[in-house]
Amino acid sequence: MKRWLIAFILLLPAWSAAAEPLVFHGEQTLWQDAVWDGEVVIDGILTVAPGVTLEIRPGSTVRFTRFDSNGDGIGEHELFCQGTLRAIGTADRPIRFTSAEPAPRRGDWGAINMMTSEANNLLEHSVIEYAYRGFHAHFAQATLRDSLLRGNLRGAQFQESRVSIERCQLVDNSNGLQFRDSEVELIDSHVARNQWGVRCVYSTLTMRGCLVEENLINGLNAREGTLSITGNRIIGNRRGLYLQKCFAEAGGNDLSNNSEHGIFLEEGDVDVYDNRVTGNGRAGVRWLNADGSLRHNALAGNGEYALINDGAGPGDARGNWWGDQAPEFVATAVRDGRDRAGMGIVAAGDPLTQPIPWVPPTSPAAP
Amino acid sequence: MRRCALLLLLLLAACQPLSRSTAEGPAEYAGAYGGNLVWEGTATMAGDVLILEGGSLTIRAGTEVRVTPAEGTQIDPEYYSSLTELLVRGRLVIEGTAERPVRFTIVERPELEEIAWAGVTFDAGAAGTLRHAEIVRAETGVRCIDSSPELVGNQLRRCRYGVISQQGSHPKILDNRIEDGEGGVFVWRGSRPYLKGNLISGHDEEGVFVDADSRPWLDRNTVTGNAIGLALYPRDLPYDETGVSGNTENLRWLGTGAP
Structure with missing residues (x-):
């Protein structure tokens, strides 16, 4: 019984969203490792805390709602990663980071943002589109492999980082x-x-x-x-x-x-x-x-x-x-x-x- | 009935969101603007100005637009240039007249380079009219990307590139003076501008450059005092060469094939 309970607790952060998307409203932080598998909506700014790993499984779609507080044409909702991001899709089942808008356009959402991220982040077989900065990093290490960055204001932008793009x-x-x-x-x-x-x-x-x-x-x-x-x-x-x-x-x-x-x-x-x-x-x-x-x-x-x-x-x-x-x-x-x-x-x-x-x-x- | 319609029109005009600089004091602008903006008197571009899709900027006759050059430490372009730029994705209307032109002037500082700002860019289907503007010391006086504004009676001086028409643009470029830069008018990548009655002179390189994919109509322009007057790839351009004289080399055919 105890073993089942532990297994259940361990599986809690993992999200298998066959029907309902996982939705994050406002400013939230992931304080423990998480696995996304399916539909995710970010309606705010979601932070991955230092020491935390966010894994995203093949075929998942992460949608960002548009919120432009100052009318500058740039959406501000984003993923802010201070831990580690592992988004590993496959050729047949890529991971998609996109706009939640019905008529999406460049700059609908902010960025996959890596700030002082502590480990080697990996995006593989991912599609990143309609962002201000598709991939953005400061003081980070990352590998982007077999991925498509299209229709963003800036495909990728970073500084003080070590990045491999293959x-x-x-x-x-x-x-x-x-x-x-x-x-x-x-x-x-x-x-x-x-x-x-x-x-x-x-x-x-x-x-x-x-x-x-x-x-x-x-x-x-x-x-x-x-x-x-x-x-x-x-x-x-x-x-x-x-x-x-x-x-x-x-x-x-x-x-x-x-x-x-x-x-x-x-x-x-x-x-x-x-x-x-x-x-x-x-x-x-x-x-x-x-x-x-x-x-x-x-x-x-x-x-x-x-x-x-x-x-x-x-x-x-x-x-x-x-x-x-x-x-x-x-x-x-x-x-x-x-x-x-x-x-x-x-x-x-x-x-x-x-x-x-x-x-x-x-x-x-x-x- | 007519009075009602007039009233309705006046009411509609009153509802239009306007933001304007006033004669009471110079207004400073930097950032993205989505409404209907009007500059008159003196307006200062304190940084990049982006007119968003759906927005508009109208600059009244006689306005001085003071351009503050970007600090030398700004090395990443906010939009398309690390220099201060006026980027239009909506609509730009410059209402200068011969007597009261709209002048873009540079806010000087020591060690400022000759090319002090990026210039005006029409991007992604932006629209507009530039009449009697004076644009100096820009990287590109006016750049059109998939956009087709009308440029009439302007003076573009000491810009690295006077006008660039790119990527399917077909602006009307009429009766302008484009002088004393590196090159005058560049027509690239499937562009079809109409150039008539312009004076294009005093450039270190080409007066007019046309690549193989573009088909401008060169109609009664005066092209003089440039290193190469016309540098042309296409052999089938409609052009009038009577005003092309006094260049180091008046006409150079580029690429292969007989003219």
Whole structure:
């Protein structure tokens, strides 16, 4: 009898909601571990206390009601996690975090908010939509895997956090992914049709195997960070890769068909190698007082120029494919101090005699 | 009957929620606004201003809009820029006249960079009319994203980009002066603006740039004193090149294919 009673007590926090949704009104706190399995409605702010783990089972849906107290167009109801969140769906039965409104729109609810969260949070096979910030963190560790963040004002935003994002889709948000003072791995993910695709400041970013496309401001913009950008397709954005004062390597990427520049390097120290940079509207590469080098890239077929040096410093762009190896052809492909007073000279000698063998990076399938 | 209708109209107008700056003192604005906002006299943008879907901002003739540039420490964009921005998802009507333009001025401070604010963005089907506004030192004077406002008789000076028409926008851009920036008018990503009678001059790069997916109508504009007057991908644009002169290079065809 005692054993049955203990089992019953242990099962109390677990919620199996076959019929009635579990509803949280107002400001509430989970003080002990809980398991959600089914329909949950958050009509307020629900806090997961430090030391507490919230587990959400496959197929569950968490809906947030809209409450905009100050009329700024942003809903304030949210999940505020100071403990640990384990939302592990499956491909067939994802977990959904969404708006409870009949006609949902961006910003209906606040965020999955992680503040000083103490353990490695995990969202896997989850869909996060119609939030202000789909995923938001300060001083947290988290992994997002196989998840879809769409239709949010900001897909994911965090600072002072360590976050791994693998095989995720950040699509159709106002801004896709933005972070500062963080360590981030962005692997095999799809970032598309946002204003900002990825924007980061003072951060360390490893980005590999991603497809970043059709973002209306920048595909990837980093400022004062350390980056390794390899094997990605950054295509059809307004600007492709825009690095400001960064230490970075960018190798083996496809940086094509962006409206302005495939790559814009502004100060910093960047090694750019083995990339295909073609079909960009204004120029393949815009170089502004950066150190580093541009070697063994395919730079043919861009709009006005293959390479613009808009800074007073020199540029090292030896050993690239320009479309032709004739010096006079290369000279027309490069705009530098020979064409505009006050600009530095680009060393563009030793041109390749044929395009580099190009193997397109493997990128995730578009949804 | 007519009197009743008039009375009804007056009553309706009186019920309209209005928030306005007054001549008694400058009003400060920052944040999101969903009602019907009117600026006149002097209005200060103390930070980003967002006009929400369903809301409107009307700026009366002769108004000075003082833009406070964002602090240099603001590095995350609240909306689309880390600079101070006027983002319109509802409706913006600027009622300047040639005699009494609406002037956007910069609240100066030491070490402020040349590009001091983000500019005006029409987003996601926003509507509006800008008449006789003077916009200076913006990242983009006016940016249209899937929006089609009417821009008439404005002066956009020393902006990095004068006008950007993007993502299916088809604004009417008529009789404006767009001068002395990096580039004048950029037409990108399936956009179809109508440009007529504009002066586009003195840019370090392009006067007008058109990508391969866009089809603007370039009608009797004066494009002069730019590095490249017209930089065009599409070969089948309706355009009048008589006013395209005095650029370092008047016309450059981009991409492949014979013009």
